[in-house]
Amino acid sequence: MPIVWEPRLDTGIEVIDEQHKRIVNYISQLEAARRSGDRNQVMAVIEELVDYTQSHFGFEEAMMEEAGYEFLKPHQKVHELFIKRVTEFTMRAAKGEDIAEELQHTLTRWLMNHIANEDHNYAEAVKRMVARKQQAAVTTPAAATSKGLFASLLKRFFR
Numbered sequence: 001m002p003i004v005w006e007p008r009l010d011t012g013i014e015v016i017d018e019q020h021k022r023i024v025n026y027i028s029q030l031e032a033a034r035r036s037g038d039r040n041q042v043m044a045v046i047e048e049l050v051d052y053t054q055s056h057f058g059f060e061e062a063m064m065e066e067a068g069y070e071f072l073k074p075h076q077k078v079h080e081l082f083i084k085r086v087t088e089f090t091m092r093a094a095k096g097e098d099i100a101e102e103l104q105h106t107l108t109r110w111l112m113n114h115i116a117n118e119d120h121n122y123a124e125a126v127k128r129m130v131a132r133k134q135q136a137a138v139t140t141p142a143a144a145t146s147k148g149l150f151a152s153l154l155k156r157f158f159r
C-alpha cells in the first residue's frame with residue numbers, strides 16, 4: 001500500500017513536520033523504484049533515505065537536548081536501534097538479497113509508529129523551548145531565537 005501523510009503524524013513543529021514528510025516521500029520513492037524493477041534505483045533510494053533519516057535523527061536529538069527533554073536518552077536509543085536494523089537490511093542487500101519490499105514495509109510501520117508516538121512525546125517540551133526563546137528575544141533583542149537555533153541545526157545536520 002502506498003504511504004501517505006496523515007494528520008496524526010503532525011507534531012505541530014514545522015521544521016520537524018517538513019523533515020518527516022520528506023522521509024515519507026523517500027518511502028514512496030522506494031516503492032516506485034521497487035515497482036519499476038530497477039535494482040540500481042532501489043539501492044540509490046535506500047542510500048539517500050538512510051542518509052537523510054540519520055541527519056534527521058541528529059537534528060531531532062540536538063533539538064531535544066536544547067529543549068532539556070527528559071526522555072532524550074531513551075529516544076536516542078530508539079534511533080540507534082533503528083539505524084542498526086536498517087544497516088542489517090542494507091548489508092543483506094549488498095550481498096545480493098532482494099530486501100526492498102520487506103524494508104519498505106518495515107520502514108513504513110516503524111517510522112509511522114515512531115512519529116505518531118515517541119516524536120509526539122517531545123513536541124510539548126520543544127514548543128515550550130520555542131516559547132521561552134521567543135520570550136527572551138522580546139526582553140533581550142540579542143538573545144538567540146528558535147528560528148536562529150533551527151537554522152544553525154539545519155546547517156549542522158544537513159548538507
Ligand SMILES: [Fe+2]
Nearest residue numbers: 060114118119
Ligand atoms: Fe525520533
